[in-house]
Amino acid sequence: MTAGPLAVRRRGVGEPLVLLHPLALSGELWTPLAEALSDEFQVFALDLRGHGDSAWDGKPFTISDLADDVGRTLDALDLPSASLLGLSMGGSVAVDFAGRFPERVRSLVLADTTAWYGDDAATAWAERARKAVTVPRANQLRFQVDRWFSPEFAETHPEDVDRVAKIFLRTNSEAHAAASIAMGAMDSRPLLPAITAPTLVMVGQLDYATPPSMARTLADGIAGAELEILPGLRHMSLIERPALADLVRQHLRRVTETR
Template identity: 30%
Template sequence: MEMKSISLKDSTITYIDKGAGKPIVLLHGFCGSSKYWSEVIPVLSENFRVIAPDLPGHGGSTMAQENNTISDLADIIKELTDKLNVGQVTMFGHSLGGYITLAFAEKYSDSLNGFSLVHSTAFPDSEEAKKGRTTNMEKVKQEGIKPLIDGLVPKLFSPDHLEESYVETAKEIGYQTPPQGAIQTLHAMKERPDRNYVLESSSIPVLLIAGEQDQIIPAEKTFSVSKANIKQTIIKDSGHMSMYEKPADLIEAIKGFVK
C-alpha cells in the first residue's frame, strides 16, 4: 500500500490514506506501524476512507519532543486529521493506539462520530507494569530494539498461534521501531492517567473489542464500563492481535460499528 508523508508542527507523519466514504482512523499498537492493518485496510477501504498513520516514533514517523505524553500524541493525531480535512472520524485504537484514542476523545470529542478500543484499556499501568516499562526503557538503551521485540511479540498472540507466519511479520515490523521512539513511548504509557471517566462521561457510540485469549489486556480490563452507548465484543480464538489472528472477525466488528 502506498505510504504518504505530511509535515506537522513538531513531527513528520507517514500514513496510509485509502478508499472513500465515511472516514475511519486506525491507530496501531506499541512497536507496530500502519503495516499492522495490512489485512484489514484493503477490505475496509472498499466502503470507507481509511487513514492509518505510523504513530510518532514508530515506522516512518518522527517524534520531536523528548517527553511526550499520551495526550500530546493525541494532539498530533488531531493535527493530522485537521490537515487531511476529514471532519468527524470514527477512531479505532489498538493497545497503545487505544490509549491515544481515549485521550483524543477526552479533548476532541466533537471531532468523533464514535470510537473504539481494540485490545486496549482505560485503566492506567499498575505499579508492577510501571516497573516493567522502566526495565524495558533501560533494556532498549543498553541493548537496542531487537531484544525488546523478541521478548514482547510472542506474548501478543494466542499460544495457539505462535507457529503462524504473521508472528515473524510482527517482529519484523517491531525491529523497524526507532529505539528512541520506543523509549519515549514507554515513558508516555507509564505516566498515562486512568481514563475510565472518559468512557463513563462519553455520550457518543463506543465499541470495546477484546481478544478471548489476550494475555496482555484481558477482557475485564477492556470492558471496564457498561452503558447504553457502549458495545462490547469478544473476538474468539484471538490474543492481543486480532488484525492478524482473526482479521475477518475484526473487520466485521468495525464495519458493523461504523454503519
C-alpha cells in the same frame, strides 16, 4: 504521504476511518485491515510520533501529546471528524482523543487496550523502557510475539508473525522507550464519561497484556459501549483473526446509517 505532524497511509473512499497502531509498530501493521475496509471507507493508517515514517524531536511526550498529533493530522487532512480504531497503545490514544474532543469522533473501536495500567504502571513501564534501549531488538521478539499471538497462530502462520516482527525491528528504540514511559504515566479513566461516540470494545479472551478486566472498565465507563470478548485470542486480535473486519464494518455501518 505526510499530513500535519504524522505520516499517513491512505486508501479507499467513503466515510473516514483513522487506524491507530500499537506500541513499537506503525501504520503498516494495518495493511490487511485497511484493504478489507477500503471498499466502503476512506481509511487513514497513521504512524504515531517516532514510529514508522513520523518524525520525533527526541523529547519526552505523553499519550495526550500523541492524541494532539492525531488532531493536527485530521486538520491537515481537512477532516473535522472521523471514526477512530485503535489497538493497544493506539486504543489508549483514541480514548484520550475521544474524551477530550468528543465532537470530532463519529464512532470508536477500541481493541485490546486500556485507559490505565494500574498502580504499578510507572514502575513496570519504566522497566519496559529500559529494556527497549538496552536489549537488542531481535532479542525482544520472543517476549513480544508471545504477548501478540496465540501459540497456535504463531506456529501455523509464521509469515504473518514475520510481517509484524519486521515492523517491530525497524522501530526506533528510543521512541519505543519514550512511548513506554508515556504509557506508564497514562490514566485516562476520568475521560471515559466524556466519550459520546458509539463505541465497540474488543479484547482477546487470552490477552494478558490488556486483559478482559481492562476492557470491561472501558465498556462500563463509556455510555452505551458494547463489549466483545474474543475466544482464543491474545493481544493482536484484529491481526490474528482477519474476519473480525466484518465486526468492525458492522459497527461502523450502524453509525454511518444513522448520520
